[in-house]
Amino acid sequence: MIVAEHLEGRVAPSTLELIAAGRELADASGGEARILVLGHAVEELARHLSGYMVNVLLADHPALAQYTGDGYVQAVRGVVESMHPRIILVAHTAQGYDFAPALAGALDLPLVTNCLALQLAGNRLVALRRILNEKVQAEVEVRSDRPIVVTLRPGSTKPQGTGRGMMSVTAVPLSIDPSALRVTFVRMERPEVQDIDLSGADIIVSAGRGIQKKENLALIEEFAKAIGGVVGASRPLTDMDWLPKSRQVGQSGKTVRPKLYVACGISGAMQHVAGMKDANLIVAINTDPTAPIFEIAHIGFVADVLKLLPATLKELKS
Amino acid sequence: MPLNIVVCLKQIPNPDLQFQIAADGKDIRRDALNYKLNGADEYALEEAVRLKETHGGRVVALTLGPKRAEQMLREALAKGADEAARVTYDDPAAFDVGKNARLLAAAVRTLPHDLVLTGVQSDDYGNSATGGLMAGLLKLPHASVVTRVAFAGGRLEVACELEGGLQRVVALPTPALLSIQFGANTPRYAPLPAIMKASRQPIKEIGPAALGLTGWDALAVPYSFGIRGLSPPGAKGGAEMITGSVEEQAKRFATMLREKGFVRR
Numbered sequence: 378m379i380v381a382e383h384l385e386g387r388v389a390p391s392t393l394e395l396i397a398a399g400r401e402l403a404d405a406s407g408g409e410a411r412i413l414v415l416g417h418a419v420e421e422l423a424r425h426l427s428g429y430m431v432n433v434l435l436a437d438h439p440a441l442a443q444y445t446g447d448g449y450v451q452a453v454r455g456v457v458e459s460m461h462p463r464i465i466l467v468a469h470t471a472q473g474y475d476f477a478p479a480l481a482g483a484l485d486l487p488l489v490t491n492c493l494a495l496q497l498a499g500n501r502l503v504a505l506r507r508i509l510n511e512k513v514q515a516e517v518e519v520r521s522d523r524p525i526v527v528t529l530r531p532g533s534t535k536p537q538g539t540g541r542g543m544m545s546v547t548a549v550p551l552s553i554d555p556s557a558l559r560v561t562f563v564r565m566e567r568p569e570v571q572d573i574d575l576s577g578a579d580i581i582v583s584a585g586r587g588i589q590k591k592e593n594l595a596l597i598e599e600f601a602k603a604i605g606g607v608v609g610a611s612r613p614l615t616d617m618d619w620l621p622k623s624r625q626v627g628q629s630g631k632t633v634r635p636k637l638y639v640a641c642g643i644s645g646a647m648q649h650v651a652g653m654k655d656a657n658l659i660v661a662i663n664t665d666p667t668a669p670i671f672e673i674a675h676i677g678f679v680a681d682v683l684k685l686l687p688a689t690l691k692e693l694k695s
Numbered sequence: 696m697p698l699n700i701v702v703c704l705k706q707i708p709n710p711d712l713q714f715q716i717a718a719d720g721k722d723i724r725r726d727a728l729n730y731k732l733n734g735a736d737e738y739a740l741e742e743a744v745r746l747k748e749t750h751g752g753r754v755v756a757l758t759l760g761p762k763r764a765e766q767m768l769r770e771a772l773a774k775g776a777d778e779a780a781r782v783t784y785d786d787p788a789a790f791d792v793g794k795n796a797r798l799l800a801a802a803v804r805t806l807p808h809d810l811v812l813t814g815v816q817s818d819d820y821g822n823s824a825t826g827g828l829m830a831g832l833l834k835l836p837h838a839s840v841v842t843r844v845a846f847a848g849g850r851l852e853v854a855c856e857l858e859g860g861l862q863r864v865v866a867l868p869t870p871a872l873l874s875i876q877f878g879a880n881t882p883r884y885a886p887l888p889a890i891m892k893a894s895r896q897p898i899k900e901i902g903p904a905a906l907g908l909t910g911w912d913a914l915a916v917p918y919s920f921g922i923r924g925l926s927p928p929g930a931k932g933g934a935e936m937i938t939g940s941v942e943e944q945a946k947r948f949a950t951m952l953r954e955k956g957f958v959r960r
Contacts, residue, residue, distance in 0.1 A: 384857075445865060446827075446837055471857045474816075474823040475839035481793070481824075482800075482831020487918035488793055490822045507928065508820050510710040513723060514928045517790070521918035559836035560867045563852060568860035580957060604957045616878030622860065629840075629856055637957055644711070647821070658955065660948075661934060667713050669928070676951065677934030678944050688945030693958055 378462035378524075379412040379431070380453065382472055383422055384444075391468035391529075393536035396431050398495065398529055399466050400537065406497045408463060413549075415452050417442035423546045430540035435548045440555045443562035444472055446479045451553050453480055459549075462524050464497065469528035471629070481526040487519050490528040491647075502527070510644060511669035531628075532651055568623065573607050575624060580606030580637045583626055583653070584614055587642015587663060587682055591619045597641060600686045603693055606637070611649045627652035641682040645670025662686075696849055697751035698869070699807040702743040703799055703829075704756055704771055705733040706764040707819040720924045722788045732767045735814025739875040741882040742844055743812050744775035750846060753777045755806055759799055761785040765898050772893035773885035780806070780899040784911050790820065791920040796828035798914065801906040803833060810851075811872040815840050826874035837872040838865055842879045 379399040382389040392412075399410035413434045414423045423435045436456065440448050457465065467477040469491045481488035494505040502525050506515045519525055575581060582601040584594060594608070601608045608624060615625040626633055628651040638656035643649060645661070645668055653659070654673050661674035662682045671677040678685055708714070708728040715724045732740075743754045756771035758764045759782040768779035782802050789795055803811055811833070813826035823839075830837030842862065843854040849869060854862045856876050885893070903910050937947045952958045 384861075444863070446830075446839075450831070469823070471840045471855070475827060475837075475855070478796075478824040478827025479831040479837060482796065482828040483834070484831070485917050487916075487920075488824060488828065490792070490824045503923065506821075508925075509708070509714050509723065510818065511928065512714050513716070514926045515790075516923040516926075518921045518923050519918050523917045525918070559871075560838065560865050563864040563866050566854065566862040566864060604952060612877065628858055630860060632859070637955070659934075660951075665711070665713070671934045671936070672928065674934035677936045678948065679936065679938070680941055680944055684941045685944055685948070688941050689948045689952075692945050692949035693952065 378434075378456070378460065378464070379410060379466045380476070381412050381414045381426060382468055382470060383414070383416065383419065386422065388422060388426060389468065389470065390536065391470055391473075391531040392426075393429060394531065394534040395466050395468055395529060396426075396429050396537035398534045399464075400431060402464060402466075402495055402497050406463070413453070413456060415441045415449055420546070424543065427544040427546050428539045429537045430544065431537070432544045433546040435546055436551050437548065438551050438553050440553050440558060445558065445560040445562060446475050447558045447560040448553065449476050450480050450483050451557065452551055454484060455552060456549055457484060457524055464502065465524050465526045467526065467528045469530045473528050477526050477528045486523050486526050487521045488526045489517060489519055491530050492527060493530055493533040495527065495529070507647070510646060512667055530647065532654065573623065575607060575609050575626065575631045575633050578607045578633065578635050580604055581609045581626070581633055581635045581653075581656075582606045582639045582641060583609035583611060583643060584641050585611040585643030585649075586613050589642075589683070591617075593683060594619060596683065596686055600639075600690060603690055604637070606639070609633070611643045611646075640670050640674065641686065643670055644668045645673065698746055698809045698846065699752050700743045700747060700754045700810045700812060701757050701803050701806050701808045702736075702739050702754060702771070702776070702812045703825065704736045704740060704758050704767060705814070705817045706730045706758065706760055706767040707733045707817055710818045716925045716927070720926070721922050723925065725787055730763060730767070732770060733814055733817045733819070735816055735818075735875060735877050737814075737882045738877060738879045739812040739814045740771055740774060740776065741880045742875050744883075745880065746810070746844065746846060747775070752809070755780060757799065757802060757806070758782070759784050759795055759802075760789065761787055768898055769893045769896070770885065772896050773889040774883055778899065779896070780901055782901045782906075790922055792820065792822045792824045793828065793916055793918070793920065794914060796825045797832060797916065798906065799825065800829045800832040802901050803829065805901070805905060809869045811835065811870070813872070813874045815874045815876050823874075826872055830872040833872065835870055835872045836867040837874070838867060839874045840876045841873045842876045844873065
């Protein structure tokens, strides 16, 4: 059973990846993948999802109009108890890792999170994960006769394409007790007006912790200017207020697709890579030869960015 | 209204290090690692101490792990925690987040708690699961990826970070559990006298008996968990590496930028 994620009438891109992964798991194990849409007045969205070669379960209730962990757990509890899915598949997004572990805790179910690939054989799930700053791959195994809650890292599976026709949409009965819901939605806050819109830039030079000091941003600025680019950053730098939040590239910041992306002293944590992996050309500079950024980069320099950039600027001027 | 706060902290190997896989392939080699307080947990600790300073109450720093984690707990005491407790489950790897969360939840039940805080994820295993699991197990309302906490009239109002810079603001009653995001505040440095004082403070040890267990393996979980193997990530694709001295690398870089048309001349 796949749990769809949607916000303000739009399906999250990760949900289409879940459908592909869920269908593959179901095919390999002789089962069926179904997707559960929780919300209120989301029939249209449910119908839309039924075009992706998967049957849809629709759980509609006014208390689900906005996501809350509480509401989702209560709604899914009933569905799990009546359908006994083998796997409950959720995206490893901010909403997904709010919901999935709480569901596993509340229903006393096994849980594996942030997976890259899954294999199911009988009551045994084998999941591929990355640990220790992406430097080690771990194959973990969970055996259980209870439904296993799994979160899948966004970007690890190709999204499902649409099929020829529409599959079914079936309403599932819900018994939600609104008085038992403790978390209430207050409002959505949107990012402030941006100083530079990174998402439209052709060339981005991004700095990470490897630049060591705020003063060294001047070097990054100078290099970006020399190649007609703008300066971006990884999360630690915007957290330290070295650069405004609007410059942050990554899952919780901007997703960018420039022609050239130069990653300066950025290790390549998943949170950052999610926002820049689709750049046309990625050049990575890092002192650590095992840094995961080199896996997704096209060109890599094992070098101190504080030495390589001045030397390259000199070359460019000569 | 004063708040009894339990902040869950994890000691992790410094993630900037390089790691080697142990001979049995089931863990990393741990003989030459240095350990530190998990990044997001620093912010959870700071948030706990600030809430206590504003509203009164107490902060208990709680961890699960081997004796070496006491050093981290002393750091927490020096930064403003009032008490420290360690669940003495001493598996050095502790890969099973479900077991860790169940033991921590059992420990939290033995402590007064209006608010339980965790970091949003640990930088070693990256599960982002301990907080949510504990909330489910303890039947506490919860919110994750929290960047801002306000407490008034017995209710919490918190901002939760979503993708793309959106924030979802939610309200919840206490007792509650929050997982705190990186950058939620500016963690303080411990003053020297506090470090001295913390080095003498007792650290409570919570063994299996205190959690109603006959041993660590007696914990009931609805599954069996195992590590099949660890390996270096396969070099899928991977970058073309430009080697040589910095001057040689710079020449190649400049040539490439010119050839691809990113700089004129």
